[in-house]
Amino acid sequence: MRVIVPRFGGVDRADWRGMSDPLATLSALLSPVFTELAGDRAEGGAAPDPTVRPSDRADAQINGALPLAKRIGTNPRELAQAVVDSGVLAGVASELEVAGPGFVNVTFASSFLEAQLAAIAADDRLGVPEAPQRLNVVVDYSAPNVAKEMHVGHLRSTVIGDALVRMLSFLGHHVIRENHIGDWGRPFGMLIEHLLDLGEDIAAEGLSQGDLDGFYKAANAKFTESEEFQERARDRVVLLQNGDEETLVLWRRLVEMSNSYFDRVYRKLGVLLTDEDLAGESRYQPLMEGAYERLEGTELLVEDDGAMVVFPPGFTNRDGDPLPLIFRSRTGAFMYATSDLACVIDRAERLDADLMLYVVGSPQAQHLQMVFEVCKMAGWLVEPRQAIHVAFGNVLGDDRKMMRSRAGESVKLIELLDEAIERAGDAIAEKNPEIDAQDREAVAAMVGIGAVKYSDLSTDRIKDYVFDWDRMLAFEGNTGPYLQYAHARICSIFRRAGTDRASVRATAIELAAPQERALAMRLLALPTALDVTLESYSPHKLCTYVYDLAVDFSAFYENCPVLKADEPTRSSRLALADLTARVLAQALDLLGIEAPEQM
Numbered sequence: 180m181r182v183i184v185p186r187f188g189g190v191d192r193a194d195w196r197g198m199s200d201p202l203a204t205l206s207a208l209l210s211p212v213f214t215e216l217a218g219d220r221a222e223g224g225a226a227p228d229p230t231v232r233p234s235d236r237a238d239a240q241i242n243g244a245l246p247l248a249k250r251i252g253t254n255p256r257e258l259a260q261a262v263v264d265s266g267v268l269a270g271v272a273s274e275l276e277v278a279g280p281g282f283v284n285v286t287f288a289s290s291f292l293e294a295q296l297a298a299i300a301a302d303d304r305l306g307v308p309e310a311p312q313r314l315n316v317v318v319d320y321s322a323p324n325v326a327k328e329m330h331v332g333h334l335r336s337t338v339i340g341d342a343l344v345r346m347l348s349f350l351g352h353h354v355i356r357e358n359h360i361g362d363w364g365r366p367f368g369m370l371i372e373h374l375l376d377l378g379e380d381i382a383a384e385g386l387s388q389g390d391l392d393g394f395y396k397a398a399n400a401k402f403t404e405s406e407e408f409q410e411r412a413r414d415r416v417v418l419l420q421n422g423d424e425e426t427l428v429l430w431r432r433l434v435e436m437s438n439s440y441f442d443r444v445y446r447k448l449g450v451l452l453t454d455e456d457l458a459g460e461s462r463y464q465p466l467m468e469g470a471y472e473r474l475e476g477t478e479l480l481v482e483d484d485g486a487m488v489v490f491p492p493g494f495t496n497r498d499g500d501p502l503p504l505i506f507r508s509r510t511g512a513f514m515y516a517t518s519d520l521a522c523v524i525d526r527a528e529r530l531d532a533d534l535m536l537y538v539v540g541s542p543q544a545q546h547l548q549m550v551f552e553v554c555k556m557a558g559w560l561v562e563p564r565q566a567i568h569v570a571f572g573n574v575l576g577d578d579r580k581m582m583r584s585r586a587g588e589s590v591k592l593i594e595l596l597d598e599a600i601e602r603a604g605d606a607i608a609e610k611n612p613e614i615d616a617q618d619r620e621a622v623a624a625m626v627g628i629g630a631v632k633y634s635d636l637s638t639d640r641i642k643d644y645v646f647d648w649d650r651m652l653a654f655e656g657n658t659g660p661y662l663q664y665a666h667a668r669i670c671s672i673f674r675r676a677g678t679d680r681a682s683v684r685a686t687a688i689e690l691a692a693p694q695e696r697a698l699a700m701r702l703l704a705l706p707t708a709l710d711v712t713l714e715s716y717s718p719h720k721l722c723t724y725v726y727d728l729a730v731d732f733s734a735f736y737e738n739c740p741v742l743k744a745d746e747p748t749r750s751s752r753l754a755l756a757d758l759t760a761r762v763l764a765q766a767l768d769l770l771g772i773e774a775p776e777q778m
């Protein structure tokens with residue numbers, strides 16, 4: 180058994196930088212110890228992992244001695260004891276106990292947790308370090324279609340994409356938002372002709388009111404009924420594709436009318452998208468020819484039944500036959516895949532994107548996987564450059580089918596948002612009758628929109644979820660209002676105390692009660708929660724963190740009197756409450772959710 184001479188006399192502050200999470204600190208301090216203990220016997224394999232985990236019996240548990248003992252053929256309990264004897268956790272742990280077959284239970288020294296709290300309280304970033312490497316990240320999200328209603332699927336893409344944009348930006352990455360709207364293609368022939376029939380002013384009225392479906396359906400009805408209209412629509416597509424100036428002007432009008440409606444939805448939702456972020460399909464039209472030629476140059480392209488296609492390996496149809504991705508149809512037209520090909524090349528070469536996130540519904544999974552695969556084969560998507568489909572499931576109604584309005588149509592997003600705000604207003608009026616009308620209106624918007632966003636973000640994005648007004652607006656449980664309420668409650672403690680929150684920020688926090696320790700450990704874990712969330716681009720993981728934080732705060736507040744406590748406990752608890760409110764607000768902000776000061 181190798182015995183380690185303690186090399187760390189206490190813990191060097193520098194080792195903790197960017198490591199507010201006590202569990203991460205343990206890992207960092209223990210890694211070299213494990214490597215040392217493994218010695219030559221573990222050479223060639225992966226570096227041994229201390230495997231630090233939360234624990235029910237203590238503050239944390241070190242589990243890595245067992246697998247390492249097995250690997251190097253030694254007694255796990257003795258190895259665990261050697262970890263303890265290394266002394267590297269002096270100052271960090273107040274108690275280390277070898278347990279069971281070779282775990283180490285860790286109790287953190289209060290002084291260590293208190294020092295960590297002081298460090299994050301003094302930090303505007305609350306202990307979250309910037310990413311060591313600043314990446315160019317393109318986030319493709321929202322992407323509604325011109326002259327078509329934005330439905331709940333676009334809500335999902337918009338809300339998930341916005342949260343990822345906020346998190347990645349917070350970590351210091353250079354984030355490029357791209358709203359890949361559907362603003363090109365065959366339907367524009369009939370849409371433009373319908374626009375001309377109606378007259379621009381009348382069309383503008385309907386479209387800017389958000390009656391996109393009405394417009395589209397009317398155009399479609401005429402197309403089915405009238406041969407004369409069909410002919411005009413077809414001619415118009417040709418004019419559009421040939422860049423006829425007059426047609427382009429009409430097309431642009433149509434796109435602008437839709438965009439101004441989309442903008443209203445975005446403002447109401449409080450997402451970061453602006454007109455600057457528009458990168459619709461039309462942008463890639465002029466790039467398709469070149470992209471296609473480059474594909475021809477790779478010899479991946481083959482003829483299949485008159486069409487020009489690529490067969491990326493690993494994709495088959497129901498009969499098990501290789502599945503083609505079509506880049507040029509039999510009639511010579513470029514396809515959706517061709518525009519996405521041009522789009523990947525543009526993102527790789529013009530934007531120099533290290534990472535491309537496609538926040539697009541699951542039904543497009545195969546299309547995107549095939550596009551990415553072709554781009555890899557052709558050498559346009561070469562590691563470390565990466566494209567990832569951030570897929571998501573459907574929003575379901577009470578009947579567990581795709582959500583529809585009572586009339587059986589897709590639900591208009593803007594009406595849904597208005598209803599959320601209205602319902603939130605009612606709930607607030609009931610909970611807090613004293614709030615004045617103006618404040619109530621402002622808070623209702625934050626709570627209503629927050630509730631819709633949180634219910635979307637808090638389920639694993641891959642899964643479908645049921646849109647349920649009562650559940651999402653409840654002030655109890657894993658909901659937006661519950662988290663906002665936890666924040667508002669802390670603000671109200673300070674209002675009652677007549678104390679300015681900023682004034683307690685330098686106060687030393689002393690941890691005594693178990694609820695205080697638990698809350699402290701949670702507060703320190705924000706950076707880990709963010710890392711874990713972005714590892715799989717799953718906002719629900721950050722939601723779980725914020726929810727746990729709110730629950731920990733409730734337990735603290737129920738068990739530890741704040742305003743009635745004697746000094747210095749009172750000040751310490753106020754400081755702990757203030758820090759909690761800051762972390763809550765920060766984490767909610769990263770989800771795109773506002774934190775009102777009263778509710």
Ligand code: ARG
Nearest residue numbers: 319322323324359360361539
């Ligand atoms: N507009 C498309 C839709 O509504 C989504 C576009 C997604 N982005 C992309 N690069 N294909 O289905």
